[in-house]
Amino acid sequence: xxxxxxxxxxxxxxxxxxxxxxxxxxxxxxxxxxxxxxxxxxxxxxxxxxxxxxxxxxxxxxxxxxxxxxxxxxxxxxxxxxxxxxxxxxxxxxxxxxxxxxxxxxxxxxxxxxxxxxxxxxxxxxxxxxxxxxxxxxxxxxxxxxxxxx
Numbered sequence: 001x002x003x004x005x006x007x008x009x010x011x012x013x014x015x016x017x018x019x020x021x022x023x024x025x026x027x028x029x030x031x032x033x034x035x036x037x038x039x040x041x042x043x044x045x046x047x048x049x050x051x052x053x054x055x056x057x058x059x060x061x062x063x064x065x066x067x068x069x070x071x072x073x074x075x076x077x078x079x080x081x082x083x084x085x086x087x088x089x090x091x092x093x094x095x096x097x098x099x100x101x102x103x104x105x106x107x108x109x110x111x112x113x114x115x116x117x118x119x120x121x122x123x124x125x126x127x128x129x130x131x132x133x134x135x136x137x138x139x140x141x142x143x144x145x146x147x148x149x150x
Contacts, residue, residue: 027129029105030056036122041112044120052126053102062097103129 032055036048069090076083110123 026132026134028132029127030130031125031127032056033110033123033125036124038120039118041120041122044112044122045109045124048122048124049104049107049126050100052104052107052124052128053100054098056128056130057100057102060099062095062099064095066093067091105129 032052034048034051034055036044036046036051038044038047067090069088071088072086074085105127107124107126110125112120112122115121
């Protein structure tokens with residue numbers, strides 16, 4: 001009898017949880033104002049779109065630094081004496097790769113024009129879709145403590 005009551009209570013709790021909590025995440029639109037620059041108007045707009053996605057969704061950054069050094073020493077001797085030459089050279093290279101992704105739902109161009117140096121600058125207002133995870137937010141999430149019995 002107790003097992004039947006427990007099963008009924010568990011089933012009722014699952015039904016309430018299924019109805020009360022959303023089953024899948026949703027998207028919301030976030031509007032950001034950005035500036036893009038480029039050699040052409042289209043390149044400036046793409047730069048602005050990328051900046052909007054970085055602001056809303058973040059950016060993945062890969063950084064690589066390579067250092068190398070060469071040390072050489074030359075000694076020569078002859079009837080006039082001994083000479084020694086020492087040299088050291090080093091080189092360094094850095095590679096930075098950034099990536100971002102997301103969906104732009106719509107945008108509007110607030111202004112666009114060429115700068116005196118010939119590059120384009122555009123000011124955009126971009127609506128970026130942002131994923132909202134289902135369930136309670138991190139600040140209102142209930143806490144649970146697991147304590148051993150006995």
